[in-house]
Amino acid sequence: RAAYAVYTTNIRIKVMENYSEKPIATPEALAEVNRLQELIEAESDKNKEDKLFQSREKIISSYCWGDIPFKDDGKIGLKDILGRVVVPAQFDNVLDCDSSVIDAVSSVCRVEINGKIGLVRKDGSGTMVIPAEYDEAYDIMYFNGYGVMKDGKWSILNRNGEEIVPFIIDEILEPYGSCLFFKSEGKIGCIDPKCELPYVPAEYESYELASIDEPYKFVRDGKEGYVTGDGKFISEDELEDYNGYIIGEWFD
Numbered sequence: 001r002a003a004y005a006v007y008t009t010n011i012r013i014k015v016m017e018n019y020s021e022k023p024i025a026t027p028e029a030l031a032e033v034n035r036l037q038e039l040i041e042a043e044s045d046k047n048k049e050d051k052l053f054q055s056r057e058k059i060i061s062s063y064c065w066g067d068i069p070f071k072d073d074g075k076i077g078l079k080d081i082l083g084r085v086v087v088p089a090q091f092d093n094v095l096d097c098d099s100s101v102i103d104a105v106s107s108v109c110r111v112e113i114n115g116k117i118g119l120v121r122k123d124g125s126g127t128m129v130i131p132a133e134y135d136e137a138y139d140i141m142y143f144n145g146y147g148v149m150k151d152g153k154w155s156i157l158n159r160n161g162e163e164i165v166p167f168i169i170d171e172i173l174e175p176y177g178s179c180l181f182f183k184s185e186g187k188i189g190c191i192d193p194k195c196e197l198p199y200v201p202a203e204y205e206s207y208e209l210a211s212i213d214e215p216y217k218f219v220r221d222g223k224e225g226y227v228t229g230d231g232k233f234i235s236e237d238e239l240e241d242y243n244g245y246i247i248g249e250w251f252d
Contacts, residue, residue, distance in 0.1 A: 080101050095117070
């Protein structure tokens with residue numbers, strides 16, 4: 001059984017003993033997973049493809065694939081299962097140990113310096129994509145940006161670290177269709193990449209995507225309607241005569 005410790009200079013997280021009940025994946029296991037994936041992608045027979053997929057999943061489920069914390073001169077970094085440094089030992093703590101070699105979910109990792117959180121690129125360079133100056137930070141899955149928190153409020157940044165929504169957010173919701181929704185003071189707002197505005201202000205009680213063939217339907221002051229690309233709230237009757245972009249028309 002593998003046993004690794006996450007070294008930390010504070011009590012943000014507990015020491016991780018018994019890093020995994022499963023053995024650490026080997027280079028040979030990784031090579032076999034990659035070989036099966038190539039066969040899956042080339043296979044045209046559905047039954048054979050399913051069998052290859054099951055074989056691949058069996059290997060994956062038999063091992064721990066997560067990156068491994070290591071300590072150097074009092075600082076913490078991460079290595080992948082092949083021993084390659086993906087996060088150099090420059091930080092007080094590393095808060096994510098997702099695998100860098102298989103089914104990677106993010107190219108960045110949360111790190112801690114002097115009690116503050118930032119995001120570092122997992123390519124071994126140590127490049128900070130978001131500086132360690134926030135109470136929390138994370139890569140927003142299925143959205144091209146990051147969430148950062150200060151003093152109990154969230155902000156949303158783009159991939160360049162530039163602010164899209166200021167620190168007014170109480171909760172960042174999961175991306176839904178083409179949009180990323182958020183809550184502020186009990187109301188709903190969103191970011192739509194096709195919208196003329198940086199974001200749709202949090203003025204709505206709820207939203208709904210009834211069909212992929214229709215834009216989002218919002219409720220404001222108890223009335224249902226739609227939001228135009230320039231942020232105007234219009235009724236269903238007004239929608240019939242409107243020719244511009246409507247929030248959520250991702251599938252047109």
